[in-house]
Amino acid sequence: MKxxxxxxxxxxxxxxxxxxxxxxxxxxxxxxxxxxxxxAGKTTTIRILxxxxxxxxxxxxxxxxDVSADPRGVRxxxxxxxxxxxxxxxxxxxxxLILQGRLHGLSKVDASTEAEAILEVISLAEVADRRAGTYxxxxxxxxxxxxxxxxRPNVLFLDEPTTGLDPQNRNAMWTYLRKLNDDGMTxxxxxxxxxxxxxxxxxxxxxDNGRIVVEGSPTELKRGIGGDSVTLMPSTDxxxxxxxxxxxxxxxxxxxxxxxxxxDSVVVYLEDGGSRIAEIVRAIDTTGVxxxxxxxxxxxxxxxxxxxxxxxLRVEDVKPPSRMSRNRRHR
Amino acid sequence: MSLFSETMIITRRNLLKSVRVPILLFMSLFQxxxxxxxxxxxxxxxxxxxxxxxxxxxxxxxxxxIAMTALSSAFQSGLGTVSDVEDGMLDKFLxxxxxxxxxxxxxxxxxxxxxxxxxxxxxxxxxxMGARYETGLAGLVVMIFLASIFGMAWAGLSNIVALRTQxxxxxxxxxxxxxxxxxxxxxxxMPTALLPDWLDTVARFNxxxxxxxxxxxxxxxxxxWSLVVQSIVVTLGLGAVTLTGATRAFRKxxx
Numbered sequence: 090m091k092x093x094x095x096x097x098x099x100x101x102x103x104x105x106x107x108x109x110x111x112x113x114x115x116x117x118x119x120x121x122x123x124x125x126x127x128x129a130g131k132t133t134t135i136r137i138l139x140x141x142x143x144x145x146x147x148x149x150x151x152x153x154x155d156v157s158a159d160p161r162g163v164r165x166x167x168x169x170x171x172x173x174x175x176x177x178x179x180x181x182x183x184x185x186l187i188l189q190g191r192l193h194g195l196s197k198v199d200a201s202t203e204a205e206a207i208l209e210v211i212s213l214a215e216v217a218d219r220r221a222g223t224y225x226x227x228x229x230x231x232x233x234x235x236x237x238x239x240x241r242p243n244v245l246f247l248d249e250p251t252t253g254l255d256p257q258n259r260n261a262m263w264t265y266l267r268k269l270n271d272d273g274m275t276x277x278x279x280x281x282x283x284x285x286x287x288x289x290x291x292x293x294x295x296x297d298n299g300r301i302v303v304e305g306s307p308t309e310l311k312r313g314i315g316g317d318s319v320t321l322m323p324s325t326d327x328x329x330x331x332x333x334x335x336x337x338x339x340x341x342x343x344x345x346x347x348x349x350x351x352x353d354s355v356v357v358y359l360e361d362g363g364s365r366i367a368e369i370v371r372a373i374d375t376t377g378v379x380x381x382x383x384x385x386x387x388x389x390x391x392x393x394x395x396x397x398x399x400x401x402l403r404v405e406d407v408k409p410p411s412r413m414s415r416n417r418r419h420r
Numbered sequence: 421m422s423l424f425s426e427t428m429i430i431t432r433r434n435l436l437k438s439v440r441v442p443i444l445l446f447m448s449l450f451q452x453x454x455x456x457x458x459x460x461x462x463x464x465x466x467x468x469x470x471x472x473x474x475x476x477x478x479x480x481x482x483x484x485x486i487a488m489t490a491l492s493s494a495f496q497s498g499l500g501t502v503s504d505v506e507d508g509m510l511d512k513f514l515x516x517x518x519x520x521x522x523x524x525x526x527x528x529x530x531x532x533x534x535x536x537x538x539x540x541x542x543x544x545x546x547x548x549m550g551a552r553y554e555t556g557l558a559g560l561v562v563m564i565f566l567a568s569i570f571g572m573a574w575a576g577l578s579n580i581v582a583l584r585t586q587x588x589x590x591x592x593x594x595x596x597x598x599x600x601x602x603x604x605x606x607x608x609x610m611p612t613a614l615l616p617d618w619l620d621t622v623a624r625f626n627x628x629x630x631x632x633x634x635x636x637x638x639x640x641x642x643x644x645w646s647l648v649v650q651s652i653v654v655t656l657g658l659g660a661v662t663l664t665g666a667t668r669a670f671r672k673x674x675x
Contacts, residue, residue, distance in 0.1 A: 175508025192516035
């Protein structure tokens with residue numbers, strides 16, 4: 090069963106099309122990853138799906154409910170943790186959880202019981218009665234995740250669940266998410282980390298400039314690259330013609346799966362790339378173009394991203410966006 | 421869930437927050453208490469003026485201080501709203517399947533409850549200083565009620581500023597700038613007979629004057645229901661305007 094179905098979704102802010110006609114579906118029980126750089130439209134999409142924002146056009150069905158027709162129906166079915174954590178620093182972790190439970194219609198007793206159980210699962214039981222303002226970044230993220238789970242939603246929406254976490258906390262978060270998924274939770278997550286997408290997602294959509302550029306399981310996507318890739322960059326003082334000369338030389342090679350010019354480099358896709366480096370270098374050498382750099386890479390999401398967007402996914406070390414400016418701009 | 425129970429959940433949370441950060445409770449109490457203590461001493465001899473209605477200036481002053489407490493506390497309301505936006509709590513409320521307006525009603529109601537506690541502190545302090553209340557405990561209950569609903573109406577204004585600017589500094593500064601003109605352009609600190617004509621006229625258009633007049637009667641003169649009703653009517657009128665504005669600002673902020 091499909092728990093999320095999005096068809097032709099658009100969202101404009103003034104002249105800017107943040108989401109530019111995307112369609113995808115998420116199967117129950119899977120982890121669906123939305124991979125893309127900052128400003129690609131990930132947060133805008135997730136905010137539409139959890140009813141915090143309205144689409145300009147298109148439809149989105151979450152848990153069988155249309156987000157435009159019955160937003161409250163959607164709200165009772167989804168859990169959401171934003172990129173910047175949403176916790177009340179003056180309340181204890183437990184009080185935060187109970188508050189969310191109560192707001193989602195649980196009785197006092199149920200909210201308490203659920204909070205107790207979830208604090209255990211998320212390893213916050215020991216600090217449950219401390220003010221959330223004293224929590225470390227990793228603890229705050231986990232509390233935020235717990236808040237999104239307290240009412241046992243059908244789908245969990247996580248906007249960059251590990252952005253800003255150190256590797257240790259990131260791994261811990263991955264473990265929790267995988268365990269939740271093993272227990273049947275459907276998870277929609279956005280990320281700008283290739284490794285995270287690779288690690289967690291059953292299905293993956295790469296989003297860039299408001300569009301889905303490619304979609305599939307990480308394995309499929311990597312297979313789609315056509316083997317290893319060899320990236321060749323001419324030395325810095327070379328010209329555009331040099332790039333073309335290199336590309337032509339590479340196209341002349343036998344048994345490649347494609348040659349592309351991407352930015353200021355030429356990428357050759359081929360099986361068993363390591364054994365053919367010498368051949369490639371010789372071919373470049375005969376053209377007279379000075380080779381500046383050569384990279385050999387096994388199929389990776391990095392390569393997938395490069396192939397489909399023409400750029401590398403650079404992770405800027407982001408501060409969480411100011412909510413105020415975001416709200417003012419309605420993003 | 422009903423709007424009422426949702427409002428209660430959010431009110432309870434806001435109050436819990438106030439108790440956890442008591443500095444905010446004292447911030448809006450500090451100036452009124454300071455005024456109570458200083459003014460009652462400085463202006464002591466005003467009571468000797470011909471035409472001054474009461475035996476001591478303190479008796480005259482207490483109602484103004486209660487009203488001041490409601491006013492300055494209400495001006496803080498928007499700060500809570502801005503901090504909810506900043507902390508991501510607003511989104512957390514919006515993502516819950518509740519009537520969204522309960523976020524506003526919960527905010528305003530918790531302001532009302534806070535003002536009840538603060539007005540009680542003022543009343544007890546003034547009593548310790550020698551003030552006496554003509555209408556007794558029942559009168560005090562009515563006085564606190566009037567101050568509380570006035571504060572809730574005024575909190576609407578603070579929230580309009582908060583939601584339009586989404587900026588804590590602006591919200592706070594506007595409160596500080598407006599507090600004194602509203603306070604002193606009222607019937608609070610000088611009998612109208614002793615005010616210049618223009619100020620007397622301005623004071624009549626100041627909603628705070630109606631609260632002060634009703635409270636003053638209850639403190640000193642006994643049950644004057646017409647003043648009490650006037651104060652309630654003015655508060656309701658004010659509240660209709662400010663809370664409608666706040667609701668619109670809220671809808672705009674979350675759309």
